[in-house]
Amino acid sequence: MTTDAELPGPEAEAPTGAAPFQQYDEPVAFQDLVGQTHAAAELNPDAEAVLSVDNLRMYFPIKTALMRRTVGHVQAVDGVSFEVPKGGSLGLVGESGCGKSTTGQLITRLYKPTGGSMLFEGADLATMSEGTLKPLRREIQMIFQDPYSSLNPRHTVGAIVGAPLRIHNVVPKNKVLSRVQELLEVVGLNPEHYNRYPNEFSGGQRQRIGIARALALQPKLMVADEPVSALDVSIQAQVINLLQDLQKEFGIAFLFIAHDLAVVRHFCPEVAVMYLGKIVEIGDRASIYSNAHHPYTQALLSAVPDIKQAATGGRRERIRLTGDVPSPIDPPSGCRFRTRCPIAQEICTRHEPPLLQIGKRHKVACHFPGRLGAHPREPITARLLGVDTTGAPDPGASPATDLRQQPGYADTWFDLDAKSIGRA
């Protein structure tokens, strides 16, 4: 921390005016504060995809220490497909180690994927060379979880936020400072503080610095990996509202990774649930939070402690999952959730359930998809897979040939209630 003597005089502390989300040197009135916040983000069903991910895979080789021989693979991401709509948000949730961060890192091409494609505005990021990738790197930026370690402590805020501008040569050298100051203002920091160091800021302010840096190149897509989980709850709300401001103002799309299901619900009109490298359920907010059909999604949701419980007292009924998440080096056969699934049957060991579209914007990968307590007794996938109800080959059946999972949603789907094909 600095001593007072090093801080600029009071005139430098002047309110930042146009900033969408101010730092409140003067307390505002409650109604003004409310006016600067947002309700849950809404889905724009007509938005095209800015990013379309198809069958993405990342297998990390495991090498022996001595011979550097590959002895196996960590199947961190294993065939995920999804779309992020222009100016919209897709949330990615799931337990630790399920492959959320790896997916984000693939999109920013920190790693080259083992397989699959990632179409960004028509170009496939997955196969691009470093050279052709460079101009696209401007368009896709990342916000990290840890505002402490993601900023270089020896660089001033001005240098940190200005670095992308200089690297990509987007503004003339003599304009960098004024652009940096604009960016600081946009994220609600005092633009006069460009010459301070990260340790002079609180956690929430440091996260704002990281956001200003990510904004510098006016990206179309931001990968936000647990952007608020290291912050105090009151500060989390500041940062979430800021991200909502920026999304509205600049039309930025977000892949929003978080383990807090309530925050994801607020920020993301669409959510994908991952388990052991795969998407097990994906859909719009209502499909996931009010109409989940996958036993894992149901278990996750039932585990979230609920403030409303205060009115009645005590714990609410929950689905108790036993055991730990299996290793992604040697995942279970068939459905990867079967070792912990309360309703698993024989077919689950034998066959991986396809990710079936069961609603307008709702897909689920389970042989027995259904509302909590109303899962079907017979696998609905048997006929599609050409097997009997135990998963043994059925010579009379003809397996469907088009089970490959597309990134987006089709106009027709399998209606579970009517047991027939539904239509938009």
Place this chain on the structure above:
Amino acid sequence: MTSVEGNEPYLKVTDLTVRFPTADGLVQAVTDLSYGVDLGKTLGIVGESGSGKSVSSMAVLGLHDRRSAQIDGSIVVGGTEVVGLSEDKMRSLRGNSVAMIFQDALAALHPFYKIGKQLSEAYLVHHKGATKREARARAIEMLDRVGIPQPDRRVDNYPHQFSGGMRQRAMIAMGLINNPSLLIADEPTTALDVTVQAQILDLLQDLQREFNSAVIIITHDLGVVAEMADDVLVMYGGRAVEYGPCKDILTHPEMPYTWGLLSSVPDVSADTNARMIPIPGNPPSLLAPPTGCAFHPRCVHASKVQGDLCRTTLPELLPGVRGENHLKRCHLANPDAIYEAEVLPEIAPEIMEGGLR
């Protein structure tokens, strides 16, 4: 607080103040804090980081460095005054009738010793007559209690061979191995997945029921408080700012800081029109705390208080409009009305439509 008339609670903290002299000046981390916890009951302590939650709880276990921490006030555990107690006597209390579990299990477990050895040691310290074999059996029993599969084999694992959730469970096993009457859990599930968190909270509740212990759970998650606590203590800048029965505090909070905590977190089942309303600004410096109400620089309701009171005068912790048990530190005369008319419609619109609880 919830104790029977004339019966002292098992843990009784009175006017606790903790100061640390530092190079920058005196840090007053906890000021005039008073609370009580009965056997079989759970107190939830909430507040932003730096509000004094850990410092006050560590004082209960006598974990502060005697040379640097200045502790005033009284802490009585099961009839024994802890403030000023000799290190010897403190040690026989710690891990026996009082135990603490920490947020970071990896830091609390020694990396070079087997889990079982660490558990047995914790048992032997307070059971001088027990044999090694008995201690090992007890360690296996505890691992089994906390839901570690194949405890007789896992007992010989090192901490790094356990997953995060298993390490947390092992630490809880260590905390509970001597059946403590008072257990303090400092953010016991913050780093864990919701599924593992649910397992650990279930476990804490089962064990509390079985041993009738007094439990303090420190957390920033109001959902955890709602499901676990009988009483809630809200801390800000080292002081209690609201204190009372859990249900009452969470459904009828009377202090703007508590409102801020409630409004800044969304609910998994909230109306989608609900907003996440942050608390402006940052937590206060304890080196130079604000004058008057420590929350006034961030308070969006201070304008509803007459004159300059919020800035000049520290409000006392007094019963509000809802009875003797519900204490709040705030100058607002009609907090309940403000909460219902202004705050609730923004954070829980559905409640407004359906009428108030």
